[in-house]
Amino acid sequence: GAGVSQSPSNKVTEKGKDVELRCDPISGHTALYWYRQSLGQGLEFLIYFQGNSAPDKSGLPSDRFSAERTGGSVSTLTIQRTQQEDSAVYLCASSLGGAGRRVNYGYTFGSGTRLTVV
Amino acid sequence: QQQVKQSPQSLIVQKGGISIINCAYENTAFDYFPWYQQFPGKGPALLIAIRPDVSEKKEGRFTISFNKSAKQFSLHIMDSQPGDSATYFCAASRGSSNYKLTFGKGTLLTVNP
Numbered sequence: 505g506a507g508v509s510q511s512p513s514n515k516v517t518e519k520g521k522d523v524e525l526r527c528d529p530i531s532g533h534t535a536l537y538w539y540r541q542s543l544g545q546g547l548e549f550l551i552y553f554q555g556n557s558a559p560d561k562s563g564l565p566s567d568r569f570s571a572e573r574t575g576g577s578v579s580t581l582t583i584q585r586t587q588q589e590d591s592a593v594y595l596c597a598s599s600l601g602g603a604g605r606r607v608n609y610g611y612t613f614g615s616g617t618r619l620t621v622v
Numbered sequence: 623q624q625q626v627k628q629s630p631q632s633l634i635v636q637k638g639g640i641s642i643i644n645c646a647y648e649n650t651a652f653d654y655f656p657w658y659q660q661f662p663g664k665g666p667a668l669l670i671a672i673r674p675d676v677s678e679k680k681e682g683r684f685t686i687s688f689n690k691s692a693k694q695f696s697l698h699i700m701d702s703q704p705g706d707s708a709t710y711f712c713a714a715s716r717g718s719s720n721y722k723l724t725f726g727k728g729t730l731l732t733v734n735p
Contacts, residue, residue, distance in 0.1 A: 508665070535721060546628075546711060546727040547666070554721065563722075595665050599721075610656060611723070613665025 506530075508614035510596050516620045517586055525581040525617045529598030536579050537611065538571060541593040550594075553579065586621045593618050625649050626714050628726025635733050641699035643729045645712035648693065652714040656723070657686065657697050660709045669710070670697075702733045 509528040517523050529536050538550040549563040553573040564570070568586075573579040583590055597611035627646045635641045645655075653674055658666035672679045672686040672695065679686045685698040699706055709730050713723040 537721070539725075544727065547713075547723075547725040549722050549724070552721055560722070597665070610668035610671065611666075613658075613667065615663065615665050 508596055508598055508612050510594075510614035510617050512617060513615065514618045514620075516622060519588060519621055520585055522582065522584045523586055523619065525583075525594050525596075525619070527579045527581070527596030527614060529577065529579070529596070530612055531577075533598035533600055533612070534576070535599045536573055537597045537599075538579070538581050539595045539597065539613075541595055541616065543592075547595065550581070583619075586619075588621050591619055591621045625724045626712060626726045628712050628729060630729060631727070632730040633732070635702045635731065637702065637704060637733055637735050639702050639733075641697075641702045641706065641731055641733070643697045643710050643712070643731070644694065645696065645714075645726050646692075646694045647714050649714070649716060649724075650693065651716040652724075654715045655686070655688065655695050656713050657684075658711045658713065658725075660711065660728075666711055699731075702731075704733045704735050707731055707733050 511526045534555045536553045539547040540550055541547050551571045552560040568584045571581045593616040595613050595616045597613040599611050625648050629644050656671035657669045659669045660666040670681050670684050670686055672688050674690050677688050683700045688695045709728045711728045712726040715723050
């Protein structure tokens with residue numbers, strides 16, 4: 505597609521349930537990022553994938569969070585045993601470059617998944 | 623520790639006026655400073671970006687001013703229009719880990735007609 509696609513756009517789940525959020529990056533973009541946007545808190549880095557390299561998971565807030573990227577394309581962010589503090593908009597972005605690339609590698613963000621834990 | 627501080631939190635400007643949003647950073651290793659624009663229900667979109675080897679970059683009505691010694695940079699929107707009403711985020715990244723952007727908390731800009 506022309507842009508980064510995320511699904512679902514909205515998700516309401518009960519506390520304690522697991523959720524999976526999906527991201528389809530722009531074709532040909534080797535770098536993929538997940539960020540979390542909480543009200544009034546800006547964007548918080550979660551995880552980064554670059555090609556076949558090991559992902560940078562340093563931003564994941566707890567071991568309930570995990571992500572994978574299959575075939576260098578689609579990514580899934582999984583949150584296990586959801587808590588109310590997990591409620592936020594989860595944004596995925598992709599770019600042409602990554603670490604070491606001295607190019608204008610501006611991110612292209614998807615529209616996000618709004619997660620509400622009740 | 624918040625590495626990029628953004629102000630003001632919200633801003634109201636009349637049509638035709640100048641909107642100014644400021645950011646300050648702490649990490650002197652940061653070497654890439656983009657601004658993103660976000661409309662409700664959409665993801666942020668890259669607006670303009672600057673590297674510290676220049677003090678100013680202009681694209682249309684949008685200008686970034688950069689002060690390396692003060693560790694500050696700002697976004698100026700000239701001739702502000704109601705269509706500019708959005709949330710603006712500054713960000714920064716550094717060197718070898720320049721893929722990881724650190725964002726400010728955002729400024730909600732409202733341009734009144």
